[in-house]
Amino acid sequence: MSDFLDRFGRGQSMCHRWPPFAKLFAAIAMILAATCVPITHGPLVGIVACVIFFAHTLARIPLAYVGRRLLFFWPTLFLMAISLPLSQAGQKGWLLFVTILVRGTLSFSTALWLVNVMPFDQLLATLRRLRVPDVLLAILSLMYRFLFVLWDELDRMRTARSARLFRKPSLWETWRSAAHLVGRLLIRALDRADRIHGAMLARGWDGRSRWIDQSREDRP
Amino acid sequence: MHIQDGVLSPVVCAATGAISLGAVSYSVHRLKQSVGDRTIPLTGMMAALVFAGQMVNFPIGAPVSGHLLGGVLAATVVGPWAGCVAMTLVLFVQWALFSDGGLFALGANVLHMAVIGAWGGHAVRMFVQRFFGDCRKGIVIGSVVAAWATVMAAAALFCLEFRLSWPPSEIDFSKVFTLMVSFHSLIGLGEALITGVAISFVLNQRPELIWRMGTLARPDEETGRSAHPPIATITRTLVAGLVIALAIAAFLSPFASSFDDGLEAVLGKLGIENFNLTGSVPGLLEDYDKVPVPVAAWQSIAVSFAGIGGTLAVFALAWLLGKALPAAPPQLSEAAGE
Numbered sequence: 001m002s003d004f005l006d007r008f009g010r011g012q013s014m015c016h017r018w019p020p021f022a023k024l025f026a027a028i029a030m031i032l033a034a035t036c037v038p039i040t041h042g043p044l045v046g047i048v049a050c051v052i053f054f055a056h057t058l059a060r061i062p063l064a065y066v067g068r069r070l071l072f073f074w075p076t077l078f079l080m081a082i083s084l085p086l087s088q089a090g091q092k093g094w095l096l097f098v099t100i101l102v103r104g105t106l107s108f109s110t111a112l113w114l115v116n117v118m119p120f121d122q123l124l125a126t127l128r129r130l131r132v133p134d135v136l137l138a139i140l141s142l143m144y145r146f147l148f149v150l151w152d153e154l155d156r157m158r159t160a161r162s163a164r165l166f167r168k169p170s171l172w173e174t175w176r177s178a179a180h181l182v183g184r185l186l187i188r189a190l191d192r193a194d195r196i197h198g199a200m201l202a203r204g205w206d207g208r209s210r211w212i213d214q215s216r217e218d219r220p
Numbered sequence: 221m222h223i224q225d226g227v228l229s230p231v232v233c234a235a236t237g238a239i240s241l242g243a244v245s246y247s248v249h250r251l252k253q254s255v256g257d258r259t260i261p262l263t264g265m266m267a268a269l270v271f272a273g274q275m276v277n278f279p280i281g282a283p284v285s286g287h288l289l290g291g292v293l294a295a296t297v298v299g300p301w302a303g304c305v306a307m308t309l310v311l312f313v314q315w316a317l318f319s320d321g322g323l324f325a326l327g328a329n330v331l332h333m334a335v336i337g338a339w340g341g342h343a344v345r346m347f348v349q350r351f352f353g354d355c356r357k358g359i360v361i362g363s364v365v366a367a368w369a370t371v372m373a374a375a376a377l378f379c380l381e382f383r384l385s386w387p388p389s390e391i392d393f394s395k396v397f398t399l400m401v402s403f404h405s406l407i408g409l410g411e412a413l414i415t416g417v418a419i420s421f422v423l424n425q426r427p428e429l430i431w432r433m434g435t436l437a438r439p440d441e442e443t444g445r446s447a448h449p450p451i452a453t454i455t456r457t458l459v460a461g462l463v464i465a466l467a468i469a470a471f472l473s474p475f476a477s478s479f480d481d482g483l484e485a486v487l488g489k490l491g492i493e494n495f496n497l498t499g500s501v502p503g504l505l506e507d508y509d510k511v512p513v514p515v516a517a518w519q520s521i522a523v524s525f526a527g528i529g530g531t532l533a534v535f536a537l538a539w540l541l542g543k544a545l546p547a548a549p550p551q552l553s554e555a556a557g558e
Contacts, residue, residue, distance in 0.1 A: 103226025
């Protein structure tokens with residue numbers, strides 16, 4: 001799962017070698033452009049789209065991968081956008097529909113680019129230099145660490161559930177078992193948090209987070 | 221549920237971003253005051269849990285399925301401040317990893333799901349809980365009502381933001397809002413059901429996990445370090461009132477187009493009638509203002525159904541879940557106060 005999300009984050013292209021700040025601000029600028037350019041100015045939108053496409057090629061992110069991610073993304077965006085003209089009985093709102101589709105697609109591809117040129121730890125380090133509070137970053141890094149652990153846990157619980165189901169459950173049963181799944185996951189997660197806390201205490205945790213200074217480490 | 225970039229205008233994004241930044245900063249501030257050494261791993265795990273919990277699908281119809289949002293669940297287990305921070309981080313990671321929800325719309329998403337979800341959810345739950353002597357039942361009923369109210373409040377807020385984002389010549393807002401309200405009353409029902417069943421499940425299996433929220437609020441016995449002071453009742457009542465008012469406003473929002481002139485007048489007075497920075501072309505679609513007749517009738521039916529049916533369903537649900545709990549509560553009722 002994690003591999004699917006930022007598969008090319010560790011690549012070695014030109015974009016990957018940019019300083020982290022440049023990558024972050026380039027992405028923000030691109031999203032700003034994508035959301036602010038009036039949709040009726042076709043050429044401008046085209047230029048923004050070309051820049052984003054060019055950035056993807058520079059970062060050597062395969063088109064097939066981008067396409068697959070977009071395929072997962074479009075249905076939800078489409079549903080949201082189509083509800084506008086549908087609610088007007090198809091007579092109004094088509095301009096809004098197109099606007100939302102185009103802007104959503106462009107900003108999604110930009111975010112996808114950022115994920116794939118900037119590994120999460122680099123993003124954390126950049127945020128830290130931007131003076132995001134340490135508490136937030138400590139929680140964020142812990143969350144990122146255990147996100148995938150919990151996903152695997154959830155996967156195992158789902159497997160166990162389907163192994164014990166011999167017939168198609170009714171809608172209510174599905175709901176109840178899904179809610180129990182969440183509750184059980186909650187219990188396990190909190191127990192795990194306790195164990196992690198114990199392990200952290202054993203390693204001298206005193207409630208303050210310390211960070212390795214990456215720039216100093218890189219120096220010879 | 222997540223708002224993508226491009227749905228709201230940049231000005232609205234900036235405004236919601238500023239509000240969310242303030243609210244989250246305050247949450248972090250309160251969290252820092254309470255930082256025992258347990259807070260960070262607990263909050264991080266809670267954020268990861270909400271994230272994973274959103275992966276559990278709840279089938280609605282054949283192709284459609286819903287999922288948990290988790291604001292009220294997080295606030296019930298770790299408290300409003302940590303809950304708000306956890307939800308914010310979930311939304312941030314969803315943007316950073318999944319590109320789910322936009323970067324500039326992050327402020328609006330945080331406002332809807334983290335601030336309203338955790339702060340508002342906590343306030344509403346505490347408000348409802350006071351009416352039940354039996355705290356265990358109160359927690360479940362309170363969280364069910366809170367889950368429903370927060371989703372509806374978020375819907376109302378979205379309607380307002382959407383209305384401020386686009387010029388009225390573009391689209392007939394009352395119909396969009398009817399759709400939004402009908403849709404969200406379904407989402408809210410799902411959220412209420414999942415939150416309620418999950419919390420009563422945990423209360424049955426490991427009640428101390430939910431009560432522990434009290435230990436986050438009370439001073440630590442070992443270190444004696446003071447945890448954050450309890451929230452004043454009046455603040456809580458105010459926030460709860462605000463969320464409930466917003467939830468009620470959701471049902472009025474489909475009729476908001478009749479208030480358009482009023483809204484415009486207010487905006488004009490404030491000198492911000494040119495709030496639209498979206499660069500759209502007014503007048504292109506202006507001719508199409510004749511709509512088929514049944515829509516108007518359907519609208520009022522849909523809204524009444526969403527309002528009355530949804531509210532009844534939530535209260536029936538809360539009552540059923542409350543009944544399903546074992547009768548004897550543990551002697552911990554004091555801890556649930558804060």
